[in-house]
Amino acid sequence: MQNLSDHIMDIAQNAIRANATRVEIDVEESEARDALVLVIRDNGDGMDADTVQRVTDPFFTSRTTRKVGLGVPLLKQNAEATGGRLSIRSAPGKGTAVEATFSRSHLDRPPVGDIAGTIVLLAAANPGMEVRYRYVTDKGTYTFSSGETRTFLGDTPLDDPEIVAALREMIAENIKDIQV
């Protein structure tokens, strides 16, 4: 995983597999506190306490097609390499929240990457799911909601290439405004 956007796509994929109809992605960046916090919350199937314990083990996976599951362990490794940490809150039927904390200025903190592209891709590829992205910095907050966007678009499909490009630009512009 080269950047945080890849991690977001990866963890969101876990939510999709857990039958989530809503995924909330929060990225909080603070220069003052030297922190970058990534929270990915879903309303999917959730996990029991025993499973939560085991997801950070690279040799644990719920899949049968292969024997390793690296998504969560890689995110944990990246967070811890910056002096941060990873925590997971989950309960069966209640959904899951994955929170990764990074020291923002640490040399090993991966770049955020193409976050606008990632969010739009997630929204376009999952028509039945609400994708909500919130970016919070010392300068302000920006929120994008795929549900709100779909309501605005009406019959016009969100996955049309022109719409995808326009949404990508819209999110990127708003991020640029409050970036620290």
Add this chain to the structure above:
Amino acid sequence: MEKIKTLADLKRIKENVQAKIDLREKSEQSGELIQIKVAMATCGIAAGSKEVMNYFIDHLEENGIRAVVTQTGCMGYCYAEPTVEITKPGREPIVFGEVTTKRAGEIIQKYLKNDELVEGIIPVNYHTIQE
């Protein structure tokens, strides 16, 4: 071009796209669509599946192909990521492996347009190491 900051700024683009779609729907019988599933698990993302998915979204229309592009999990072919499963209406799905944007271009030009197969197809009876 003006900057797009809010959904309201999208209005003009939305109207253009809708007009284009209305025109298309009048001119052709819209049957079943081609399904394109891009594997987007840890292995796929690390191998560049996001770029491949963007490539499909960006280039299908200009080639006159109507398809639904969605994401899926790992199909167990981690060694061959990025993998893409394509189902043409009424046909068996075909899984393409090692789909770079270059090969995605070939898939559009050859398989989707002319039914020609391209390199990198993973046979359905291929057994992975765990079977």
